[in-house]
Amino acid sequence: MTPLAKTASHSYDEMLKYMQSAKKLHPDAKFFIATDEQGFIEAAFARYGYDIIYCEQIRSTTKEAPHNMKEIPNYIKGKNALFDCILLSKCRSLIRTTSNLSYASVLFNPSIEVINVNYPDKTNWKKINFYIFF
Numbered sequence: 726m727t728p729l730a731k732t733a734s735h736s737y738d739e740m741l742k743y744m745q746s747a748k749k750l751h752p753d754a755k756f757f758i759a760t761d762e763q764g765f766i767e768a769a770f771a772r773y774g775y776d777i778i779y780c781e782q783i784r785s786t787t788k789e790a791p792h793n794m795k796e797i798p799n800y801i802k803g804k805n806a807l808f809d810c811i812l813l814s815k816c817r818s819l820i821r822t823t824s825n826l827s828y829a830s831v832l833f834n835p836s837i838e839v840i841n842v843n844y845p846d847k848t849n850w851k852k853i854n855f856y857i858f859f
Contacts, residue, residue, distance in 0.1 A: 733844055735822055737768045743820050743842060744773065757816055759826065761790050770778035780808055 747754050755776050758769055763784040770777045782805040783791050792802050810826050813819060814833035819842045821827035831837055 731799075737765055740765070740820075740842070741768065741772055743840070744769065747820070748773075748776075757812055759813055761785050761792075780805065780812070 744756060747756075755777045755778055756769065758766060758771060759779070759839050760766060761784055766777070766784065783794070783797055783801070785791055785794075791797060792806070806826055810830045811833060813821075813827060813830035814837065815822055816837065818838040818840070819830065820842065821830075823841065823843045831839060839843065
């Protein structure tokens with residue numbers, strides 16, 4: 726779900742369908758969301774309410790990715806990315822796009838169950854017992 730980055734992008738609806746699949750298997754699941762896009766936070770919250778968890782930080786409301794915004798100090802950009810990365814790594818499972826940040830979270834937790842939406846056929850949904858999203 727990284728239309729602001731130079732990776733394969735996924736629509737909000739597509740990512741919400743992955744979350745819906747997770748909720749069908751695990752109705753009590755909560756979602757930690759790490760995204761550059763304020764619009765996706767709002768779309769996920771509209772559908773799942775307080776099952777959505779995220780860090781308060783600067784997100785894009787335009788097509789400019791926050792890491793390219795010159796008015797945001799680099800320290801803040803790095804701190805936000807590191808927080809998201811470490812928090813993603815603390816989850817039991819990860820629904821991710823192809824991005825360096827979500828990949829780095831797997832390096833912090835090599836045993837995390839991963840669903841890469843760019844390669845959905847390689848996922849065993851029944852094995853996953855808790856879901857997060859990037």
